Amino acid sequence: MKKPAFRISTGASLLSVAVLLVSASGVRAAPPLPVEQLTGGHTVKTAPADRIYVMDAVFFHLTDSRLNQFDRSTGKFLGMIPTSFNGHAQLSKDGKQVYVATTYFERVTRGERTDVVEVWDNDKLSFMREIKIPPKRAGALNYDGMFRQTGDGRFVLVQNATPAASVSVIDMKNSTFVDEITSTAGCWSIIPLPGTPRSFSTICGDGALLSITLGDDGKVASQKRSEPMFPVKDDPIFITPGRLSDGLVFVSFYGNVYTARLQKDGAMKFAPVWSLLDESDRAKRWVPGGYNLLAVEPRSERLYIFMHPDGVEGSHKNPAAEIWVYDLKTRKRVARVPGKDALSMSVVQGKKPQLLTIDGANVNIYDISNPEPKLVRTITGAAESALQVMGYAGGGNG
């Protein structure tokens, strides 16, 4: 028997070994194939808007988080961006770049801490540059409000917690850290205000919204604190907002809906509070639950929210038994569909709006052109343990 030569020259791939083995068994050897060319990153041909982005915290080994990307119409895995320790990610307004907020410790799990905002090329999935920020970013799960950007995309905003709460402002045009806003002490989560280039709100410990407008230099130009919007002890709200074209919708642990509309003078006007629940819902103790647990499709003004029955104190992060849909104009429930144990969602705007949900691992994609969400695709194993799934809607993902 002719023995194959197992000496592998530099650059030979495993494939060559396979070819040699085949020839050893007497089958005619295939012509040698070219060794894979490394190009310094993938080239993803699917347009940014046609992808789904899954921020995988890989909760059981958080030092290794990554942003997984999938083709929205086939569910095919396209590639990933490494986001290091408990990374947070968002797209630039034009979708061409991915911004990552993350933390590096000198020795991975110890040593000097460096926090950065990184810019990644969203087509090559390759690193472009980084901006050092104060090593104070919140060690939080991937709630949307931990890492946002202004409506015009000029400034990126990072929620800090030392545990004193502050907000870092990063200028993405000049690639510089601008400022740490400390007037947000006692307030939590960054909510860019719809229809504004440079304003965001944050939810304060007394139930008020603090709204801040940045100037061209990224520094605080003005700020306004509202009257308390909700009674903090009696009816705490989820920090996840639904975004209207001119305002925000919040829901409390007990299923009450708080609507804040932004006035021309920058003030917030609160609509009367209403409840998602009717008497029979209350009898079965239906309550909202999850992480990024609700979303509004602003064109239809429909609210999507994860709900579960038999709610108790502490069940506010339970998975969804159902997704309930409300028409915010009539304040009526217009649909309810199985929740598939989802924990987070987001809405992708556009001509054919979609609802994306994730249960930690699996993504469900729903067509939401009609009041009742229609499941169109499931991507199984989209993450190890992820609490954030995103699309891209031409900069509308504030």
Ligand code: PNZ
């Ligand atoms: C998941 C990750 C972390 C936590 C809950 C759920 N409470 C932390 N998950 O499903 O990926």
